[in-house]
Amino acid sequence: MSRDAILNKVRTALGRNSGQGIAEPPQVRLRVDEVDTETRIASLLRAVEALAGKSRRAATTADARAYVGAVLVGKTAVASNAPFLRECGIVELAGVQSGFTDAAALRALCATADVGITSADYALADTGTLVMLASPAEARLISLLPPMHIAVVPKDRVLSGLDELLTILPRPAEQTSSMVLITGPSRTADIEQILVRGVHGPGEIHVVVVG
Amino acid sequence: MSATFDEKVHTTLADANLQLAIYKATARLIDHRKHAVTAAALPDYQELRTQANALKKHTIDHLDYYLEQFEANVTAHGGKVVYCQDATEVADFVLGLAKERGAHLIVKSKSMTTEEVDLNERLEHHDLESVETDLGEYILQLAHQRPYHIVAPALHLTRYDVGDLFARTLGVANETVVEKQALIARAVLRQKFLAADIGISGANFLVADSGAVLLVENEGNARLTTSAPKIHIAVAGIEKLIPRAQDLAVFLKLLGRSATGQALTVYTSFLSGPRRAGEIDGPEEFYVVLLDNGRTKLLADAGKRESLYCIRCGACLNHCPVYRKIGGHSFPWVYSGPIGAIITPQFMGIEHEPSLPFASSLCGACAEVCPVKIDIPKVLLDLRTEVKQAEERRGVNRLERLVFKIWAWVMCHPRIYEMAARMAAGVAPSENGKWLRSAPAAMNLPPVRAWLSQRDLPPAPAKSFRELWRKR
Numbered sequence: 199m200s201r202d203a204i205l206n207k208v209r210t211a212l213g214r215n216s217g218q219g220i221a222e223p224p225q226v227r228l229r230v231d232e233v234d235t236e237t238r239i240a241s242l243l244r245a246v247e248a249l250a251g252k253s254r255r256a257a258t259t260a261d262a263r264a265y266v267g268a269v270l271v272g273k274t275a276v277a278s279n280a281p282f283l284r285e286c287g288i289v290e291l292a293g294v295q296s297g298f299t300d301a302a303a304l305r306a307l308c309a310t311a312d313v314g315i316t317s318a319d320y321a322l323a324d325t326g327t328l329v330m331l332a333s334p335a336e337a338r339l340i341s342l343l344p345p346m347h348i349a350v351v352p353k354d355r356v357l358s359g360l361d362e363l364l365t366i367l368p369r370p371a372e373q374t375s376s377m378v379l380i381t382g383p384s385r386t387a388d389i390e391q392i393l394v395r396g397v398h399g400p401g402e403i404h405v406v407v408v409g
Numbered sequence: 410m411s412a413t414f415d416e417k418v419h420t421t422l423a424d425a426n427l428q429l430a431i432y433k434a435t436a437r438l439i440d441h442r443k444h445a446v447t448a449a450a451l452p453d454y455q456e457l458r459t460q461a462n463a464l465k466k467h468t469i470d471h472l473d474y475y476l477e478q479f480e481a482n483v484t485a486h487g488g489k490v491v492y493c494q495d496a497t498e499v500a501d502f503v504l505g506l507a508k509e510r511g512a513h514l515i516v517k518s519k520s521m522t523t524e525e526v527d528l529n530e531r532l533e534h535h536d537l538e539s540v541e542t543d544l545g546e547y548i549l550q551l552a553h554q555r556p557y558h559i560v561a562p563a564l565h566l567t568r569y570d571v572g573d574l575f576a577r578t579l580g581v582a583n584e585t586v587v588e589k590q591a592l593i594a595r596a597v598l599r600q601k602f603l604a605a606d607i608g609i610s611g612a613n614f615l616v617a618d619s620g621a622v623l624l625v626e627n628e629g630n631a632r633l634t635t636s637a638p639k640i641h642i643a644v645a646g647i648e649k650l651i652p653r654a655q656d657l658a659v660f661l662k663l664l665g666r667s668a669t670g671q672a673l674t675v676y677t678s679f680l681s682g683p684r685r686a687g688e689i690d691g692p693e694e695f696y697v698v699l700l701d702n703g704r705t706k707l708l709a710d711a712g713k714r715e716s717l718y719c720i721r722c723g724a725c726l727n728h729c730p731v732y733r734k735i736g737g738h739s740f741p742w743v744y745s746g747p748i749g750a751i752i753t754p755q756f757m758g759i760e761h762e763p764s765l766p767f768a769s770s771l772c773g774a775c776a777e778v779c780p781v782k783i784d785i786p787k788v789l790l791d792l793r794t795e796v797k798q799a800e801e802r803r804g805v806n807r808l809e810r811l812v813f814k815i816w817a818w819v820m821c822h823p824r825i826y827e828m829a830a831r832m833a834a835g836v837a838p839s840e841n842g843k844w845l846r847s848a849p850a851a852m853n854l855p856p857v858r859a860w861l862s863q864r865d866l867p868p869a870p871a872k873s874f875r876e877l878w879r880k881r
Contacts, residue, residue, distance in 0.1 A: 199492075200492045200493055200494045200498060200701075201492040203492075203494060204476075204492045204494060204647065204699070204701045204705065205473055205476065205477070205492075207701070207705035207708075208472050208473045208476065208647070208705055208708060209473045210709070211705050211706075211708035211709035212470060212471070212472065212473065212708065214471070214473055214474075216473075218473075218474070219474075220467075220471040220474045221467070221471070223464065223467050223468075223652045223653070223656075224460065224463040224464055224467055226460060226464070226653075226655050226656055226658055226659055227460075228655065228658050229453075279689075298689060299689060300689075301689055301690045304689060304690060305603075305637070305690065309599075309603060324672070325672045325673045327673055332684070332685075332688045332689075332690075332691055333687065333688060334687040334688065334689065337688075337689035337690045338632070338636040338689075338690050338691055339636060339637070339690050342629060342632050342633060342636065343633075360657075360658055360661060360662070360673070361658050364654065364655045364657065364658050367654075368653075368654060368655055369618065369619055369654055370619065370621070370654055370679050370681070371482070371486060371616075371619035371620060371621050371654070371679075371681035371682075374681075374685070374688070375486065375680065375681055375682045375683060375684055375685045375688060375691060375695075376636075376678065376679070376680050376681075376688075376691055377678075377679040378632065378676060378677065378678050378679070379673060379676070379677035379678075379679075380675065380676060381671075381672075381673040381674065381675050381676075381677075382675050383675070384627070384628055384629040384675055384676075385627050385628070385675055386544045386545075386591060386627060386628045387561075387627075387669075388543070388544040388545035388548070388561065388562070388563050389544070389545075389548070389563065389566070389567075389568050389571055389587045389590060389591070390430075390567060390568055390587065391433070391434055391437050391561070391564070392568075392587040394587055394588050394591040396591075396595075397544055397591045397594070397595055397628045397629070397630075398542070398595060398598065398599075398628045398629035398630045398632075398633055399628065399629025399632065399633075399675070399676065400629075
């Protein structure tokens with residue numbers, strides 16, 4: 199069997215025995231700087247804009263709803279089951295469909311909708327990144343198939359960066375089968391290094407920080 | 410074989426458009442990286458490189474342990490690990506699974522490992538449609554070419570090439586605006602994603618403590634490949650392991666910056682197993698193919714084992730003065746540039762392309778930019794030694810050996826050296842102090858002529874250094 203053949207070759211090459219323990223792996227220093235919430239939010243919004251995304255600070259859930267409503271005029275949208283979107287009243291906006299639990303139905307709608315609306319489990323201030331964990335609240339395809347993605351994030355979810363994320367979530371696999379970090383709109387530079395947005399994923403991304 | 414390498418090199422050097430394309434693309438990537446690793450952008454860059462090297466060394470030195478840990482964690486999350494020794498075993502596994510599930514259409518996201526085992530061709534032989542979905546890779550698949558560069562696979566093609574290609578193969582109007590070309594590809598590939606039965610990805614990292622496959626990309630095609638079809642198969646070399654999810658704090662900061670100057674690529678997917686209870690979408694089956702294909706051979710050589718630390722960022726290609734002239738297709742295998750020059754002979758056997766380790770000026774730029782600090786020049790020198798030792802065993806290239814023996818002897822005898830130098834100065838050209846492009850008749854011996862075909866001969870000085878020194 200190839201499994202044993204390969205493992206045996208590896209052990210022989212390394213001079214190790216089956217079941218032999220290991221030395222402690224080198225420690226990784228995670229640096230989590232103390233950054234106050236407002237500075238983080240400012241950094242996040244700046245980073246999103248630098249990536250050609252659109253960012254918005256909404257003081258209240260009503261403000262967030264108004265902003266999303268204005269972006270959605272004349273468009274169809276799929277919203278995730280994130281409780282925060284319900285809290286903001288975004289699922290009741292005109293043209294928005296939500297509450298999907300069936301993969302096929304969700305996928306069919308995502309394939310035709312103009313906009314996908316999600317919350318995010320976290321956002322990373324230094325890189326302008328959204329962190330999406332697949333769950334009953336968040337499906338994978340909503341932030342992927344429609345040409346526009348709007349993420350509405352409560353302000354306490356804004357972390358300083360990757361190191362803080364991996365400090366809070368040292369083992370993401372214990373919580374989800376899929377953790378995706380989204381940093382700006384989909385892009386390619388495969389032809390003559392010319393930047394094109396929205397080649398497969400959404401070409402337009404809006405990040406709304408609420409609170 | 411050697412002639413083929415030389416021929417390809419000369420074809421590339423003679424192609425002015427290609428030279429410009431390579432120069433521009435690599436210059437841009439060099440510039441992007443440079444700005445991303447400055448002290449202001451990433452203050453602990455050098456420390457991260459040291460950590461990345463230590464982590465890779467630790468993992469590779471205990472690879473059996475981490476393979477088993479990874480396998481146990483994938484299994485615990487409902488996925489399956491499949492070990493494959495070579496290309497045939499990978500193809501057989503995919504074909505077997507496709508047949509069992511009645512699959513016809515496969516979408517693929519960029520994977521050098523599947524290029525390495527010619528997976529598409531093998532699947533197409535069995536009437537499976539296997540579609541590349543990364544824009545660059547899709548273009549290359551339509552053009553029946555292999556990647557020119559690890560991260561910029563189609564850098565040698567212009568928008569006009571792509572326009573012709575799309576018109577010819579997709580039956581669309583000849584479109585030369587890049588934005589529109591991307592939309593054409595998006596529309597064709599979107600239908601493939603939605604209809605595909607199986608998605609095949611590579612893996613940038615395999616995370617042992619999580620049983621997770623980590624993928625970085627900018628387009629979203631890897632996310633679609635791993636989210637839309639019912640089955641996800643990740644194909645990865647056994648060297649891709651890292652111990653813990655937390656180690657990504659080191660590797661992710663280095664990979665995007667070294668490759669394209671991005672702090673993080675647009676999408677980073679951390680995937681551990683099939684969709685779980687309650688999750689709305691995602692694949693129902695999850696497989697990780699762990700490929701040997703010569704890696705264990707390489708592992709046995711402690712001196713060159715570090716070749717397996719590579720995270721495929723492509724920085725060494727961009728910074729290599731040789732790659733920047735001879736391009737990606739001159740190299741005999743899918744891996745090009747300095748990293749290709751050290752892993753190709755080790756994977757395929759040194760006799761496969763013995764001139765490869767010599768196609769380097771040993772300037773050290775590759776080692777300087779390598780995010781995991783692989784000492785590529787040192788490995789190149791080791792490989793050169795191996796090539797020469799093999800020649801000695803086979804009794805070939807005796808002349809070179811003799812010349813170097815004489816050279817060594819002369820260099821060890823100052824008086825004889827001086828006499829030889831004076832004689833050489835006598836025959837060497839000194840045409841008004843100009844550098845000469847060709848050897849005078851007296852020096853027109855084949856080895857000298859070959860050497861001079863790429864180099865200018867410096868004029869002989871009126872007085873040697875030794876003479877000047879004595880007069881001080």
